[in-house]
Amino acid sequence: MFQTLETINRRAKLWLWLIVIVGVVASLAVVVQRVQTEQTSKQVELVFDYRDLVDMSIYQPNPSQYIKDQLVVLKDAGVESMAMFESSLQEFKSAKRIWLYNSNEAALLQGKTANLNENYTYLLFAGPEEERALQPIIEETFMNLGIHVKLWSFDGKNGLILETPYESAVMKSMPQDPIAMKLLRDQGFTIVPRLSDSMPYDPEQVEDLLAMYEQNGVTRILFEGDAVKGFNDDLKQSSLTHFAETLNKHGIGLAAIEGLKAPQKGFSKLAYLTHYNVVRIHSISEQESFNDPKVLGDRLSLAVKDRNIRMFYLNAIVKRDTSKSEIVDSVDNIVKSLEEPGNAKAKIEHDGFTFGEAKPFEVVDSSWQRYAKGVTVIGGVALIALMISYFVPYVMMAAFVVGLIGAGGLFVLHSKLLEQGLALGVAISAPTIAMVLAVRRIDMSSIDLSFGPRLGRAVALFLRTSVLSLIAVPYVIALMNNITYSLVLDQFRGISLLFIAPVGLTALYVFxxxxxxxxxxxxxWLSMPLTLLWVAAFVVVAGAGYYYLSRSGNAGSVSSIELMFRSLLENTFGVRPRNKEFLLAHPIFLVGAFIALRYRWGQFIFMIAAVGQMSMVNTFTHLHTPVIISLIRTVLGMGLGLIIGIIGILVWSIIERCWESWRLKLKL
Structure with missing residues (x-):
């Protein structure tokens, strides 16, 4: 009976491998369109925070002239856009557009006795221009909030009385400063407004605001705070739907901020409703703006090339320079990072990008893609079933059938969970199968003592195993070929499990x-006596595992020395291969295979080598990284790992021959 089952299983395995190969072909077709999508957005936009410029100007003898001069400097450096926050009375005051007083201060100003039962806000406009530009905005904002507004004047200046406490009045947000906006537009800058959800959502106000934005050439907005505009009122008013429709009407898109601890609430829904008119933006913080220009330059160029960043948000700040006994700003340092010596602009242009208005990706999605993805799903289930068969052979077909049924159910109930779960399963299965087959091939091979054949077989085994591991790559890309992953609105799930499972399953098979x-x-194994050596080995393995996990994933920590080494690799090769692949896992695989072809205990080294096979697949789970970059990174890692591995084999051969010579002399 078992022989019959084994025969059926063997034949079924061939059919499953055929399904896997068909799935690879189908998924490769989807990968091609993913690459085409990544080529549709090639412009990079530099955005500077105008508020920082205003804040820095107060440390200058002539603030207005300082702002104008710095705008020219930034424009010449390639900055085309200015980010403008929503205004407030406090910002108008800081910009010297108004004077603000509470009731007591206003009474003192007028030489009157303060009314103890009054707690209002008084303001005076700096001049007629400020009055014409700001009075309508202030009146509309406060009257819409149900706050009474009265006219007021003093000493030839016109103003307003806002019947609300000073502390409350300065918290109310208003549209961007129209005077500053005109100044920036006249200087040739594009405006990138920043909106918050701090005020109640008013559809009419939003319509007027976005119409004004369109008139001023706004094509993209940023959100401030932890939620997009309209999120808090969405349940009552469907405000996100209205906001998205209004954005679409006026041709305005969104910018997704990279590196937030948590996504801004409502952003994913708004992105969907705006048909993913979204561009990823990377920020240089105030403190980072004083970093070494070369470091900043590398950071900017890598963000474009490696992570599909198309906008940069540049902040600046002042600091005390004791060596010069003066206060200096970081604008000059930012300019140096863009030009000489940072050369960010030159590097970005060298990589095939141009500077201008950032555009969203135009998704290439042919009608046949859904059918190709269907074939990919079937192939993915087959690959997982094959992986299971190497550990529990007789459940292979049952696993395949159950997997197909489960995939069908998930497609109906939660398609995103299907693509994420299946992608994780495939990413684990391929390198696991590859390592298991590598161990089997060693077991089936004859003991070889000669150097040349062992070297050739070790190299061939490494290449064969790597190709098998990389079968997972087109599956992962095809299953998760959605613009939401490129924009990091969704991410590959189960990274920690991917790091552990192939290594653990390889160890399980070897043992x-x-x-x-x-x-x-x-x-x-369980009957072996527990010795101090075993305890020490366990501690070492546990420590290595902890270090391995702490270094892996998006939150992995990196030392300053390694950062320098990474920069060296990047500048040398253009694309940085992964250290754990070419410095550790790939060479260990080659040396381990070379050893195992003579000494079977060398197969235990494969448990470490599995890290490299997993890492190659993991490279392609960074779905915001262009496929071509990931491919170059992987091939570079294999090539360098092969060279270092061969060097390691030569070193081992010398040790091996020395040991043989000493063993004979010592009669061991």
Whole structure:
């Protein structure tokens, strides 16, 4: 009976491998369109925070002239856009557009006795221009909030009385400063407004605001705070839907801020409703603006090339320079990072990009893609079933059938969970199968003592195993070929499991599946006496595992020395290969295979080598990184790892020959 099952299983396995190959072909077609999509957005936009410029100007003897001079400097450096926050009375005051007083201060100003039962806000306009530009905005904002507004004047200046406490009045947000906006437009800058959700959503106000934006050439907005505009009123007013429709009407898109601790609430829904008219933006913080220009230059160019960033948000700040006994700003440092010596602009242009208005990706999605993805799903289920078969052979077909049924159910109930779960399963399965087959091939090979054949077989095994591991790549890309992953609105899930599973399953196979039976091998290992050496080995392995996990994933920590080494690799090769692949795992695979072809204990080294196979697949799960960049990174890692591995084999051969010579002399 078992022989019959084994025969059926063997034939079924061939059919499953055929399905996997068909799935690879189908997924590669989807990958091609993913690459085409990534080529549709090639312009990079530099945005400077105008508020920072205003804040820095107060440290200058002539603030207005300082702002004008810095605008020219930034324009010459390639900055085409200015970010403008929503205004407030406090900002108008800081910009010297109005004077603000509470009731007591206003009474003192007028030489009157303060009314103890009054707690209002008084303001005076700096001049007729400020009055014409700001009075309508202030009146509309406060009257819409139900706050009474009265006219007021003093000493030839016109103003307003806002019947609300000073502390409350300065918190109310208003549209961007129209005077500053005109100044920036006259200087040739594009405006990138920043909106908050701090005020109640008013459809009419939003319509007027976005119409004004369109008239002023606004094509993209940023959000301030933890939520997009309209989020808090969405349940009552469907405000996000209205906001999205109004954005679409006026041709205005969104910018997704990279690196936030948590996504801005409502952003994903708004992105969907605006048909993903979204561009990713990377920020240089105030403190970082004083970093080494070369470091900043590298950071900017890498963000464009490696992470599909198309906008940069540049902040600036002042600091005390004790060596010069004066206060200096970081604008000059930012300019140096863009030009000499940082050369960010030159590097970005060298990589095939131009500077201008950032455009969203134009998704290439042919009608046949859905059918190709369907074939990919079937192939992915087959690959997972094959992986299971190497550990529990007789459940392979059951796993395949159950997997297909489960995939069908998830497609109906939660298609996103299907694509994420299946992508994770495939990413684990391919490198695991590759490592298991590598162990099997070593077991089936004859003991070889000669150097040349061992070297050739070790290299061939490394290449074969790597190709098998990379079968997962087109599957992962095709299953998650959605613009939401490129924009990091969604992400590949299960990174920690991906780091652990292939290594753990390889170790399981090496320990338990190379003897007569799993149970006998387990009994043999469990019956071994626990020695201090075993305890020490466990501590070392646990420590190495902890370090490995702490270094992996998006939150992994990196030392300053490694950052320098990474920069060296990037500048040398153009694309940085992964250290753990070419410095550790790939060379260890080659040396381990070379050793195992003569000494079977060398197969235990494959447990570490599995890290490299997993890492190659993991590279392509960074779905915001262009496919071509990930491919170059992987091939570079394999090539460098092959060279270092061969050097390692030569070193081992010398050690091996020395040991043989010493062993004979010492009669060991």
């Amino acid at each position: 338990l599946y190379r003897g007569e039976s799993v149970f006998k091998e387990a009994k043999r």
